[in-house]
Amino acid sequence: MGAVTIDGSDGDLDRFAERVLRGSTAVETLSPVERQMRWDILDRSGFTRSTALRSGIGLTVTKLRWERSWSMAFDHGISRLKFVVARGPGPRLTTSEGGRHRLEGGSFHVSQIKRPVRLQFDFDERGADRDHEQLSLEIDRARLSELLGTEVLPAAVERVLSSPRAYPSDAHPIAPALFRLIDELVHCDARGPARQLYLEAKGLEVLAVMVDGLEESERAASSALSAYDVDRLERARQIVLARIDDPPRLPDLARLAGLNEAKLKAGFRALFGDTVYGYLRHRRLDEAYRLLQQRRYSVSEVAARVGYANPSKFAAAFRERFGIPPSHVS
Incomplete structure (x- = not known):
């Protein structure tokens, strides 16, 4: 596979479909702000939907199932702050700087790619024939501060923003409300103008629940130190x-x-x-x-x-x- 750079821009789904999935699937436009790519290749099936919300949030929803072990790798450019929550089995993510993370149920991650890095995703047989569902939110620091009405961001976010690593990632326990939100977004059947309003509201709710979870985990961690x-x-x-x-x-x-x-x-x-x-x-x-x-x-x-x-x-x-x-x- 030739190198392809993914960076969170509008053309990502097209580049991903063409270069990573080798043009075996097409990207369709669902609305002026929402696009979808189907995973109907070999033993993999599902979809990835990407939405640009008016709030400044980039919301991506993925549902994927596979039958046997497989891997994919691509180069990722500098990104915005990213919040990711997954349910079910997920891939092992390895970065070219040596970082390793599991994108599966049980925790959500806060990360940011600060300089180009190669990412490899390994999907093993342990998760075969089960659904991997994932929500990903991307947002600029300035916009997050504006939405929260404060310049003082949660400590976990500040750690990621100030980290010298190319791909810093902070994992936190998942809140029960996030499982409900995964259901509501993966299985969203709203249509027409109401759909964009629905996605806008749910994107902000996911962000609010994650930020609340970050602050709670930070309070729990700091309480152990006098x-x-x-x-x-x-x-x-x-x-x-x-x-x-x-x-x-x-x-x-x-x-x-x-x-x-x-x-x-x-x-x-x-x-x-x-x-x-x-x-x-x-x-x-x-x-x-x-x-x-x-x-x-x-x-x-x-x-x-x-x-x-x-x-x-x-x-x-x-x-x-x-x-x-x-x-x-x-």
Whole structure:
């Protein structure tokens, strides 16, 4: 299969049908704002419907069934913030940067593609002969803030927006109301002008339920950490940043922050969304990018400044993080 880039634009269904499904299905226009692609190929059947809502939400509904294991892969361009909820068996998603996610019942995901990345979907026999149903909402950060009437977005959304990864994804327990909404959207039979109004209302309801679920899961997570723990963990983070080229070992960091090592490791991941050394690695590479843009230091000098003794390992980590070698930063 030749590379095809999917990026959330109006032509996505056409490109997907033509290049990923090799032109074996056509895209039909259901209304000025809604289009549908049928999955009637080999042992796969179902549909994908895409709607551009007046609220600024891109709503996609998919129902798919397969008989045996299969895979597909394509390149995805930069996307808007995406909320995805699925029911039933689903594919394993693997990204070219090493991320792995399961798109199936039990949780919903918040994600955003920040730079081009290759996605591979593996549908295994475990889910054969059962329906995979999925809702996907895409929205700009500014529009989400406007709809919510606040600049302070849920912490899970902010983690995704601020993550340095190409494809950050945050999973959260699914709310029972989302199962009802999947039914209502997958089996929507409204017609004419009422259909667009119905989809508009349901799209906003799905978004509201998801945002409420995010805030609830964040409250539950933060309640496990006391104000003292949060203060000590923030102290640990500041120590790591201040000693980015020569960080303390975990036992020493725990002592300096005033925590035991177990609380440091568990609390750091809960509060900042990564391990101590995962967080350090991202910040090192971010600082390296900033220094390289100044064009004052060689690649080897920058590697040493951010704590990499081996320039080759630095170059490999940099390429994995940003998709280009450090020598190409301008």
